[in-house]
Amino acid sequence: MEETPEQSTNDFNSFFFHGGEEGVAAYHHASQLVTEKLTEVFSDLSKPYIGKTPDKIKEEVRRLQLATENGETLYELLEEIQEPLLKSNINISNPKSIAHLHCPPLLPSLAAEMIITVFNQSMDSWDQSTAATYLENELIRWLLPKFGYGKQADGTFTSGGTQSNYMGLLLARDHYCWERWNHNVQKDGLHSQSNKLRILCSEHAHFTVKKSASQLGLGENAVIVVNTEEHHQMSIDDLEEKLEQLESDGLLPFAVVATCGTTDFGSIDPMKESAQLAKQHGLWFHVDAAYGGALILSRSHYHRLAGIEAADSVTVDFHKLFYQPISCGAFLVKDKKSFRYIQHHADYLNPSGDEEDGMLHLVTKSTQTTRRFDALKLMMSLRMVGTKRFGEMIDHTFRLAHAAAQELHHRADFTVLNRKPVLNAVVFRYEPISDGLIDLDLLNKNIQKELLESGEAIMAKTTVDGKTYLKFTLLNPRTTMKDIKEILTLIEQYGKMQTSKWGMNH
Incomplete structure (x- = not known):
């Protein structure tokens, strides 16, 4: 006899966290099992890495069963993945794990992750995220003055520096094309002279500057590399010389990217001078502060951010020195009108009429549609740890x-x-x-x-x-x-x- 919908639903109840007794019990049980297993794994990880070779790990993972027909218990699954997956990870919280811009996550943010995953909001439209929409908006408003931005500024949470740098150069390109040629790239595609567009950054800038140029249809060769001085900072003299040479050659520089915290040395480009040159030549000034943006909370190094307030856009990551789980970043703009270059309206998601009614759809400020409620992690950390x-x-x-x-x-x-x-x-x-x-x-x-x-x-x-x-x-x-x-x-x-x-x- 075929099952009724009600009978089928009863079979599914224990696989979801819901208000019913069965769902609550299942969630508690799963949380307890995972906590016990992680406690066991971390107590064995006295070193930052177990020491397996890549080939060894690859072979162990290949032997794992990826799916079952009739299911199995969480206890059985955790037991099986303990060696090949859990113990084979880099223990990023170990004090001797000091390789990359990869931070140990704070406990408040781990607690926030539980909340985020249970509610599973998507930050694109208000009716999917409701209160989360306003918290993200308020946290952006809290961040903006920390970087010297005024009331006209705005921002959005991103997956990290790659997306933020891409957005900065996307807005810079489209702004230049509109201001110079009255050309709408969003509607009409690249302008006929787009092959002359150029971006300038230091030789120690993040690779995503070139990656963004390639994705924006300009090509990596559109990025002009500026020499650095002895402290690995962008040379203002060389920047000025290259700008003048580009203009003399009939090319069209449209953006300068300064780095606030290079990947290798943590160097900070001279942002005041870079901003002045960008303004003098009518260029968009973007600051990649994915690494150095945490200086907004520093007592000893805050002064190193001088000049960042002149940027047209800023990248900041929270999964570096803000100790947030991956991924968590933000993209900030001096003028909220800049987001018009990426706005799209879909009747089923963010109809333009909703804005007229005062409803806030954050998808209008992002190159992403589906996004996580990462702002909660940062807010809970700021509250519990304190600035x-x-x-x-x-x-x-x-x-x-x-x-x-x-x-x-x-x-x-x-x-x-x-x-x-x-x-x-x-x-x-x-x-x-x-x-x-x-x-x-x-x-x-x-x-x-x-x-x-x-x-x-x-x-x-x-x-x-x-x-x-x-x-x-x-x-x-x-x-x-x-x-x-x-x-x-x-x-x-x-x-x-x-x-x-x-x-x-x-």
């Missing part, structure tokens, strides 16, 4: 970076490139005295790899002037100088082992 303690955590990492750079400087076999870190990134290289037979690039690559595969420490490697360097990205406020010294001692030990092998082979 004072937030600033203290961030400032601790700056002091730690300075102390780590000094420690490297005083160890004989290390060369540190930034003895006075601007933010909390330290770039250095293991360079023991040798007879010249040692390949120092390969040596440093091997050290980074061996530390990773031992699971003892996670640090990054990068290339500067064609040479391989190691890098600490000290986002974790729980990292101490004891951790740093232990890692440096490990580097020395691995380095000596490597050089000994070299000596025997030669």
Whole structure:
């Protein structure tokens, strides 16, 4: 006999969190099982990584069953994924996991994630997000004056720096085309002279500047790279020279991108001077502060944001120094009218009549349609941690970076490139005295790899002037100088082992 809809519904009840007794019990049970399993996994992760090779992890994951016909219990599933998935992760909360701009998440934001996933709002239309719409809007209003923006400014939450930088250059391109040619790119596509459009940024700018140029139909070659000075900041002299050369060649610069916190060095481009040049030449000025935007909460480094208030648009990420789970970022504009270049109205989602009735649909400010309620994570963190303690955590990492750079400087076999870190990134290289037979690039690559595969420490490697360097990205406020010294001692030990092998082979 065929089941009635009511009988089918009863079979589904235990798979959803709802107001009924069965749904509440199922949610509590699932939460308890996951909490117990994560507690077990984290208690075993004394090191930042278990030390498995990529091939080993790949093989373990390939052996996992991806689906069942009749289902299985959560307990059984968690037991099976414990080794191949949970324990094989990088433990980003470990104090010796200091490789990338990848932060340990705050507990308030983890609690917020539970709320976000249960309600599963989509931030595109008001009738999908209701109260969440207004909280995001209010949090943007809280952020804007922190960056020196006035009442005409606006913003939106994004997935992070890639989307925010893309939006900045998209608005810059369309604004230029409208102002110069009265040309609507949104309706009519690229202008016939769009192949002459140019963007300027420093050689240490994030790769998403070029990526955005390619996605915007301009091509990566539309990005003109400006030289940097000794502190890895964009050279204003070279910027001015390149602007004049472009205009002399009949090309059309339309945007300058300054970086507030470069990925490798944490360097901050001279924003005041960059803004002045952009204004002088009639260009859009975008600041990529995905990394350095957290300075709004710093007591010791806030002054480094001087000039950011002149930007036409700003990128800021919260899943870096604001300690939010991925993903969580924002894109801010000085003039809310700039969002007109991406506005679309759909009768089934955000009809224009709704705006006339005062209903707020956030999709009109975003290149995304479906978006998560990430603003809740930041709000709960700001409330529970407090801006004072937030600033203290961030400032601790700056002091730690300075102390780590000094420690490297005083160890004989290390060369540190930034003895006075601007933010909390330290770039250095293991360079023991040798007879010249040692390949120092390969040596440093091997050290980074061996530390990773031992699971003892996670640090990054990068290339500067064609040479391989190691890098600490000290986002974790729980990292101490004891951790740093232990890692440096490990580097020395691995380095000596490597050089000994070299000596025997030669």
